[in-house]
Amino acid sequence: MNALEINNVSKIYGNGKVALQDISLTVPEGSFFALLGPNGAGKSTLINILADTVNASSGNVSLLGHDLFLERAWCKRRMGVVPQEIAFDPFFSPREILKFSRGMYGEKADDHWVDELLERLELAEHAHKVTRQLSGGMRRRLLVAQALVHRPKLVILDEPTAGVDVELRKRLWDFMRELNAAGTTILLTTHYLEEAEELCDQVAIIDQGKLITSCPMKTLMGDVASSSLCLSYDEPLQLSDEDTIVLAAFSPRVHDNQLCLTLNKQGTHSDFDAVYQAAKQQLGAPVDVNIRQEDLEDVFLRLTGDPS
Amino acid sequence: MNRFNVIGTWTLFQRESRRFLRVKMQTIVAPALTAILYLIVFRYAMGERQVPGLDVDYFSFLIPGLIMMAMLQNAFANTSSSMIVGKIMNVHVFLLMSPISAAEAIIAFLAAAVLRAFVVGSVLLLVLLPFSDLALTHVWMILFYGICGSLIMGSLGLIGGMWSKTFDDMAMVNNFIIMPLTFLSGVFYSVSQLPPFWQSINAWNPFFYLIDGFRHGFISTGDSDPLQAMGAVAALTILAVISSWYLWRIGWKLKE
Ligand SMILES: Nc1ncnc2c1ncn2[C@@H]1O[C@H](COP(=O)(O)OP(=O)(O)OP(=O)(O)O)[C@@H](O)[C@H]1O
Ligand SMILES: [Mg+2]
Numbered sequence A: 001m002n003a004l005e006i007n008n009v010s011k012i013y014g015n016g017k018v019a020l021q022d023i024s025l026t027v028p029e030g031s032f033f034a035l036l037g038p039n040g041a042g043k044s045t046l047i048n049i050l051a052d053t054v055n056a057s058s059g060n061v062s063l064l065g066h067d068l069f070l071e072r073a074w075c076k077r078r079m080g081v082v083p084q085e086i087a088f089d090p091f092f093s094p095r096e097i098l099k100f101s102r103g104m105y106g107e108k109a110d111d112h113w114v115d116e117l118l119e120r121l122e123l124a125e126h127a128h129k130v131t132r133q134l135s136g137g138m139r140r141r142l143l144v145a146q147a148l149v150h151r152p153k154l155v156i157l158d159e160p161t162a163g164v165d166v167e168l169r170k171r172l173w174d175f176m177r178e179l180n181a182a183g184t185t186i187l188l189t190t191h192y193l194e195e196a197e198e199l200c201d202q203v204a205i206i207d208q209g210k211l212i213t214s215c216p217m218k219t220l221m222g223d224v225a226s227s228s229l230c231l232s233y234d235e236p237l238q239l240s241d242e243d244t245i246v247l248a249a250f251s252p253r254v255h256d257n258q259l260c261l262t263l264n265k266q267g268t269h270s271d272f273d274a275v276y277q278a279a280k281q282q283l284g285a286p287v288d289v290n291i292r293q294e295d296l297e298d299v300f301l302r303l304t305g306d307p308s
Numbered sequence B: 001m002n003r004f005n006v007i008g009t010w011t012l013f014q015r016e017s018r019r020f021l022r023v024k025m026q027t028i029v030a031p032a033l034t035a036i037l038y039l040i041v042f043r044y045a046m047g048e049r050q051v052p053g054l055d056v057d058y059f060s061f062l063i064p065g066l067i068m069m070a071m072l073q074n075a076f077a078n079t080s081s082s083m084i085v086g087k088i089m090n091v092h093v094f095l096l097m098s099p100i101s102a103a104e105a106i107i108a109f110l111a112a113a114v115l116r117a118f119v120v121g122s123v124l125l126l127v128l129l130p131f132s133d134l135a136l137t138h139v140w141m142i143l144f145y146g147i148c149g150s151l152i153m154g155s156l157g158l159i160g161g162m163w164s165k166t167f168d169d170m171a172m173v174n175n176f177i178i179m180p181l182t183f184l185s186g187v188f189y190s191v192s193q194l195p196p197f198w199q200s201i202n203a204w205n206p207f208f209y210l211i212d213g214f215r216h217g218f219i220s221t222g223d224s225d226p227l228q229a230m231g232a233v234a235a236l237t238i239l240a241v242i243s244s245w246y247l248w249r250i251g252w253k254l255k256e
Helices: A043-050 A072-077 A094-104 A111-120 A136-148 A166-181 A191-200 A215-224 A241-250 A272-283 A296-303 B006-022 B026-048 B058-088 B092-097 B103-129 B139-165 B169-184 B196-202 B206-219 B226-249
Strands: A003-010 A017-030 A032-036 A058-063 A078-080 A156-157 A184-189 A202-207 A210-216 A228-231 A253-255 A259-263 A288-293
Touching: A003 A043, A003 A111, A003 A184, A017 A043, A017 A184, A017 A202, A017 A210, A032 A043, A032 A166, A032 A191, A043 A078, A043 A156, A043 A184, A058 A215, A072 A078, A072 B103, A078 A136, A094 A111, A094 A136, A094 B006, A094 B169, A111 A136, A136 A156, A136 A166, A156 A166, A156 A259, A166 A184, A191 A296, A191 B103, A202 A215, A202 A296, A210 A215, A210 A296, A215 A253, A215 B196, A228 A272, A241 A272, A241 B092, A296 B169, B006 B026, B006 B058, B026 B058, B026 B103, B058 B103, B058 B206, B092 B139, B103 B139, B103 B226, B139 B206, B139 B226, B169 B206, B206 B226
Parallel strands: A032 A184, A032 A202, A078 A156, A156 A184
Antiparallel strands: A003 A017, A003 A058, A202 A210, A228 A259, A228 A288, A253 A259
């Protein structure tokens, strides 16, 4: 079963801004899903529609087989959302906030779980402070704890690590990985693409409200990400017209004394040898060679960049 | 479909009550002090005078009105301040995200508003009663008006809170609608003392019926017809509660 099936969801805000255009994507149950896109792409809009703080203009969503818009209460109990904007109730301490939050989801009190969350998110020593006294990173971690306190099956995190330091970010991701291993589906947005690449097994990229791609991370990094062969020479290069024509198929790029040529994939093989031979023939033997693999960031920039 | 979210509603009610219990000075002691000040001022201004038209002394007339006024203002304050703080601090998203339906949310908010009104009302009663020879003559009437009044004001507080974008908006609702209506509702004078024109205006002020009816529970007399007033107040209560429920349900000014 799928944790989420988002079908043709669109959102036009009151001011006429089209934030989402006909988005359809599927989040398999048990997956660790990265929803990526540049600023203003519509990620938060989509998440807020799922969270019920923004109304969709059209489309429908099913959560674990139940219609999200028709069976809101059922779905909400199985879902925990960390909103992008930090929000906290100035009246209460983190422990009280977690207790109230759990109660509001209709769950009986569970002090062990609250303690564990405070512990895991490194809030235990701040549990009795007023939220006003928490630092920005602590508040963000409190939001994460709040989203987990009713043990949801699907956890949605809108930039949970913005403003969280490296060390804590690592531990937060470790915790998420554990939850995921225990069967929780996790959907997140982040601008830390290396982290997304390392953590997530599914990825969707949206840009200007449109879905660019949605597939397993392996597929994206295997089929869409390309590799280049980079050849270094003793002195700065200048391609002749003939060189340019011969190497055109490999989209040659010259930086000083380095020439990079894109490798094309044919099944499990690449045309490495053909590329190398062609370059050697035109320019002579290089002094050094290396292969550069596109990472998620390169692919992301290529897919969301200007079409020009 | 779904069963009533009992634990959720109870939790929200606790949250909304704890909020005012935590700041007792501001929510309970301050209104009591204000009422005592009014009492002292009017005591010396009016002396031992009788209220014209009604066969009671001014003190016995004033005290129930002051109590009801404080109850109404506190019921309003509880829901409106929670809503506006929630909106400005952006914590209302947690309420929207939680599986608490509009009806459950309204029940929890209004129950907390009624609780606050009755806590404040009881404190005032204990403080002010020794100054007079008033008795709780018709308890059922006192309860009826107390509960309906708090529900109406709690609902108006919710609606006002939903409408307001800033503390300024909220203060405007309070200063230009709530305060005038409560002050002109016959807490300090009997409407029969007013010129006919103002009397007919007053006939449209719902607060007048609330305060008059509540007072009736103590002094067994008043300016309005009790049965008619009860009908109007009951109808208004239902209208106010349903309006706040409906606006919550459609996410009026809460959801994009
Ligand atoms: N309440 C609103 N009213 C009008 N337009 C809005 C509103 N909220 C967001 N938008 C617009 O909708 C578009 C998508 O915004 P959204 O917040 O979903 O982007 P995002 O992908 O989450 O960006 P970021 O990475 O910066 O968080 C943006 O152009 C934004 O300006
Ligand atoms: Mg966002």
